[in-house]
Amino acid sequence: MGEYVAEDKPAPTGGVEHGAQAEAPQEGLQPRGKWANKREFLLSMAGEIIGLGNVWRFPYLCFKNGGGAFLIPYFVFLLFCGIPVFFLETALGQYTSEGGVTAWRKICPMFEGIGIASQVIVMYLNIYYIVVLAWVIFYLFNSFWSPLPWSTCDNSWNTEMCHDQSGIYANPHMFNSESNWSFLNNRTDSDYMFDSIEMNSTAIFELRSPEEEFWFHRVLRMDDTMSLGEVNLDLALCLLVAWVICYFCIWKGIRSTGKVVYFTATFPYLMLFILFIRGITLPGSAEGLKFYLMPDFTMLANPRVWRDAGTQVFFSYAVCQGVLTALGSYNKYNNNCYRDCVALCCLNSATSVFAGFTVFSVLGFMAHQLNLPVAEIASSGPGLAFMAYPKALTLLPGSSFWAVLFFLMLLFLGLDSQFVCVESLATAVTDMFPGFLRRPGRREILVLVIAVVCFLLGLPLVTQGGIVLFQLIDTYGASGTTLLFLACLETVVIGWVYGADRFYDNIEDMIGYRPNPVLKYCWMFITPLICGMTMMYDLESGDSLTIYNYAPGSWASAVATLLILTPLICIPVYIVVSACRDRRNMSTPSSDLRQARPHKPVLTLCKRVILKSQGKPAGGGTGEAGPRDEKIKMGEPTGV
Template identity: 30%
Template sequence: MEANGVNDGVLENKEERAKWDNKFQYILSCVGFAVGLGNVWRFPYFCQTYGGGAFLIPYFIALIIEGIPLLHLELAIGQHFRRGSIGVWRSISPYLGGIGFIKECEQSTSVDYFWYRETLNISPDISLIGDGLQWRMVLCLVATWLILYLCVTRGFESFGKAIYFTATFPYFVLLIFLVRGLTLPGAINGLVYLITPELTVLSQPRVWLDAAVQIFFSLSLGFGGLIAFSSYNSMKNNCEVDAVTVAVINSFTSIFASIPVFSMLGFKATMAFWDCLNENILLLSNEFDIQDGNITKENYVSWISYLNATQYDRITLLDLKSCDLQNFLNQGASGTGLAFIAFTEAIVRMPVPQIWAILFFLMLFTLGLSSMFGNIESILTPFLDLKVFPKYIPKEMITAMICLVSFLFALIFTTSSGNYWLAIFDKYGTALPLLIVAFFELIGVTYMYGINNFCDGLEFMTGRRPNIYWHVTWRFISPLLLFIVFVAYVAIEMQQHLSYETWNPDYAEFPKKEEKEYAGWVIFICAFLVILPTIFIPLTALYQFIKCKFGGCQKEGSSIDNPAFEL
């Protein structure tokens, strides 16, 4: 097959397709979609959980043999076929058309109380929705979706302008927090914790599993947004350079964001450590009539050793707290816990905390906004490509319907048990489905469409054939790694009881979280969230098989020479 012949067919069918204003706008959109909340709160959490710098080792290995190859593949097929996710996979093989369908105050800290009781009004159980929808959260949700709709009214043609702000503003805020964070007392403790690798954790399978899954969240692979974005590129565009550029910027952002985050967490841990010491110093001074100022944070250990040697019976009766800076640094928080509790506890200790809070949460909002641009586009583009709606329905109306349906589904997160449902959707609605989708992406392109056909198209677009690195990762290493990660993930989850942590003031050990097991009906929903995005893959393949069996198999509306259609 001649590369020119293949791509001329694509150009002929797609020559009227809209394009990005410029290359910088396209790269910014890809970076904005890939760089999201996972870079700010998920990556630092894993670094904190798995021995600081030690997590970087499996992370970069997974990036090289899994993340970059898949990113290049998604950008390439979108640019080559110039369609959204569903149209791309139907063009590669009708059997793969289903891939695109994935898509209380005195006992707790003031920050904990405000977050769980005042903001979320959280229930003590996932089955309890309290007073129903929380009106303040509903209003915030309405405002968020209205802003999002105004930005994506006409798809990439409208949010392409907004992306200049939403993709760059987070870096501005992170830079401010970096400078401020490094000047805070105890910041160095957090940075030392970040860069000091605890290599023993690398023997744990879970570390490698979480690193591989983090790559999907970090690069937004498998969602379809990157395919949609690249479909608006010119055919003569070096998607290989684009893939490496986006991957490098994304990983740099994760590490760059970790520096101010760990500076703030080091500050928070140091403040908590000093508070602990001050409480113990007060107890010791009162018990042994020691003059104020004699026991300080600097000589505390010496005083404890002296009193243990001379007044052991009396000191053992005191309710002294165990003050260990390392324990405070080890107290990790992920997701909303990192953003709305751990980071907030650090902000409230800073001068003029209101300014820092506004900057921080505005940064989180713009991160989520730029990621949602890609999610909306991953739905809108296939609808337009497949002409699901009649031509007289304007694009603005289709976008409005997508936003409205998404808003209605999101209302479950505004109930008293919404935070528990958010954790379920985050864990079960993304990780396993993305692994499955990415696996079939690789299998579909390299073995069904054919690696030689794919490389012919890349040669036409970039001017050179992919080297041995791309061949080996696409054909062998990446599919094998995805399969191993999938099996390991399922095996680990099956060995554990499905449980969640609740905020329950009636719990005997409150403010410690109470761990509860999911009810049977909740487990069913968890399984449903895993199955729903992936069930279209076998169903579509079965439909096409039956259709071809009865003589209805035909090529998908373009002159692409695709041997997969001969199945």
């Protein structure tokens, strides 16, 4: 296992380190850090890609889309789209030693807008994703009460429509598929985060479980007007607590991030394992697992199943957000990122499958206790995390103990994903303005500014009607359509503009051998084709437009349009900017990037030259790679 050290001096021309580090540092500038060891990099990457979606989205999608048969389209997308783009972005960061924006500027100046677009998406994530952690913290505080406050109808927030287990579940015949109980009904649209909370004007007059009433009337405090209303002060306080924790996890850069992930990335696995052991020992758990994995191969003929598999892979693997590039940029040049990426992808998918066993074993027990089909219990998003699973926990002996464990697991699953996103944004901004921000004390101020701004922008999401705005950002901010478009463009730029063969040479120069040649053809043909087809189907189906069923007025449409166009408009804008700066070198890589074979064609296909070499760029910094043993000299782990 390799060790990493901070960069304290520039490497000589043609040496291992390059990019910004190849230039003479200005007086007073701090060097760009490196991971103290490979474990920190792997745990940070695992913390980013393994999050709440593994627990509350993948199991439900698997159950809804054919059980075990869903794994077929899932792994098709993983092998031909997920892993190629995941590896591309990580290797790009390691090769350039730059964040999500400046890495694309160095590779191909005219497509710097790709990096800007990814940071806009990360900004969306930083604003709204942490609101979920505020909900988790709120539930965690309430988990210490006995009985659990969401287990009875005897609370001040309960209405006359609230009925607990004795009233509702003893009479399951009272409910049917047309009821508005999102807790009991399955949804088939593409929006997973809020499948469980869509309401209409009559929903508040229908019978509800105490878990629903706690969620709607105590946590969200929704009313039928759906206006923003007042800020919920207790949720705002929980949001502040989440941001304080996040800030102190990353305020010192990867010096603090690399240490925190030792706990935040491993603790959820301990909790998941404990809940799994408890779940499979409960009566009825086998029935839940049967519903989870029972294969229905007829579902494979449904295009929505393939669309769901593709969007799950892209969301789960955090591609097209610049985060992977930022984390990879802190690697030593010769780190074997290819092996790391394959291992991380296997870990992520295995965690998703294992989380399904944990979740559905407990839901099977719940269905057994309530004498209901598992199909009426299973749900996605907050319906699972904040209503279905908490209900199951109330049926267990020592329910408060299990509730604390469950919400602690959710907190740490979401926390490391959140602070890594903030770290990515801070890295991108710092690399864009190194002369100003890479000075003592300024990084801490930058992270504080990001935290304060995102906290203030997040306050409207914890108002009485903030859930509508939250769903708009979730549906259209980091939408599947936007991510699919960026994935298409990234692979096309690397494959056809920068040159897939040149990028392969760069990777071979870093890790010592050429990756599987299938990756080249994925970047050039397969990934853009699959992503493009999925994007077109996503646009044509228009499933996400269901949000307008309850979002009032034209403002929702305006906000949705703005959220989609803001990142995408960055791409043509920066093409124009690049043309104004230097039209002749719009696609020419930076001269300080190390090129092992500068005179070799940058793209060949079937032994035919598609793109010729551009020769040795002016300014030096390239040339034939030196001896491999010279390149892999490793320093003592001195930290960052």
